[in-house]
Amino acid sequence: MLLSEIVIERIRTEGPLSFHDFMEMVLYYPELGYYNSLQNKIGANGDFYTSAYLSASFGAMIGRQIEEMWQLLDKKPFKIIEYGAGTGLLCHDILDYLKNNTPSLYDNLTYCIIEKSTSMLEMQKKHLSEKVSWYATIHDIPEIDGCIISNELVDNFSVHQVIMEDQLMEVFVDYKDSFVEVLKPAKKELVDYFDTLHVQLPKGFRTEVNLEAVSWIRDVAKSLHKGYVITIDYGGLSSDLYKNHRSSGTLLCYNKHHKNSNPYQFIGEQDITTHTNFSALSYWGLQSGMECCGMVEQANFLLALGIKEYQELALKNNRGNLQMAMHESLMNYRLLIDMGMKFKVLIQQKGIPKHSLLGLKFLNTSGTGSFLKN
Template sequence: MADQELRKIIREQGTLTFASFMELVLYHPEYGYYNSEKPILGKEGDFYTSVHVSSLFGEMIAEQLAEMAVLLEGPVFSLAEFGAGKGFLAYDILKTLQIKYPTLFARTVYYIVEASSSLKKEQYRRLTDFQPQVRWVDGLDEVEKPFRGCVLSNELVDAFPVHRVKYLEDQLKEIYVREEEGILIEVADVPSTPLLEAYFDDLNITLSEGQVGEVNLAARDWLQSIGNNLDQGFVLTIDYGYEASLLYHSCRRDGTLMCYYRHQTEENPYLRLGEQDMTAHVNFSALKKWGEENGLLTTGFTNQMHFLFNLGLAEALSKEPQKAYAAQQLVNPEGMGGIFKVLIQHKNLVDPQLKGLKENR
């Protein structure tokens, strides 16, 4: 149903940039993947995130947030989570603060920015006990000012719509999508915006002949919004990806775009429209650069394994050894522990020292 309706919309709209195509199939209010009523997360869905593996993930993030709160001014500690999924991370953070840091918990307000109406319903049910402190907003401009606290996300940026480009005959071309006789085809043409060429120039990156890559300009707008609204505090971004030199290495001839359906990977984004997830690896070099342009300085960058161990994962496991198997998945250097990276940025603070980043600054 969704596939047919989305193909009809594409046919009516004509040629789309891949970014517009991806936004349509993921976020269309009726047929988009993230607005589907079917399960998309966890065992019954299409993929897992760290929050589904163990509550220790959220407990460790709460430890980092507690340290951040000490460095900030004001009577209110504001948290804003983008893309909160089923609400597991919010629940684990708030529960940890309630038990271990009751004074901080009492002054914490937890905002959730969520595009999916179906996931909002799940979040609301899961966070019933914390309703006085949890607020759903459409954007950071709705957060009570002054905004002193932290913007956090886990596997958010990888799901932003991306432009796809291809280097052909010493020129950067953009990949467009259109429908012909019921089939979706790709067309390479001049870039839709000069920002695409500027992106590679600014990062001093040149693709090899025939190489495909993704450009996440939506992340630029996202960081600009954070910079405009955050008065003092941090941005904590956890996602999978690389810095630019590795992300666009010539060995990645076809880019990093990947689809997920029932815990299986799929490379073809033109199948099961609205029924499979679609992601691309994050360029952390770009996040750092765009952050600095918007007053968000880089506090530190590490991988999930180091981050969680620095925050006391080993000590937590000594008290809850039954969680050891799940914790191993979170910190496995060949899996989640190495693939997922942690970027922390700060605004209006002087060289803050955070234990999650120690020895990895």
């Protein structure tokens, strides 16, 4: 049975689904949902690239930031928690960097992966073994002193879609010869989301509400005993996400490296993403006991950690390999210019005195000063 048929049958049985429940089914339905299917998702034969796929230096720079965090935690036993590890490349590159550069940290390190996708989990287990263990939820991991990482995680949480009319309305999905949208008055939790962030939507404005991100950051804050949270994703502050040019929302779909804005086609065969609201992560993180260290563009994060010098040294060690040099040049463009300016890096901390972090050296304080007002 096709996933589209399963979705249609559920609608006929239960009535219109909230867009959140529709998105959850098409992305995560067992075996047939996009992230639980066996199809290639990342790379040239997939639907999109991730930063970790472009260059091992991306993971090395995160490893370099983790080195500093470990030092600030008095060089004690350290846990790295990675949510949604994809093919496992980022985990591999972080561990490879630390093993070769900071053996004293590597020897006192445990790496925990929390993975929702069964197909990705199987892929990870094929080439990750040393230092790595897998968990269904962060609540299964004992006291966490260390760093919790997510790279392109929050943008794939299932979201509610809303439209402001005379009151806030929520988008539901019905089926009448094709998928159609119907509107119902939004529940209080969705209205409260905007009130809490001091956001007033103009009439006709359509956008998304990521309540799963709120629950996620609360869980992370509760589970972290002492240390840091690094969230890497594309998105922005409320002041950016609710500008007039965003009045149709931020939802995008990816199929074979082509973007579209129609989530009702290629059911189970395309990725569906939305921009991350870093104001929301910062606010609810703060409410749960985590301070915001700062947010920068991914390019500035990587440059501050010395990615150019790191790559130049790697090229010197492979001098004469013209093909490698050309490949690195192309990957650098994508990592630092293309994705580097679209993606943001948010760092939060809990249980330790505040210190300046190397990765936030180029922090633009005017852009991240007050998350509650932006």
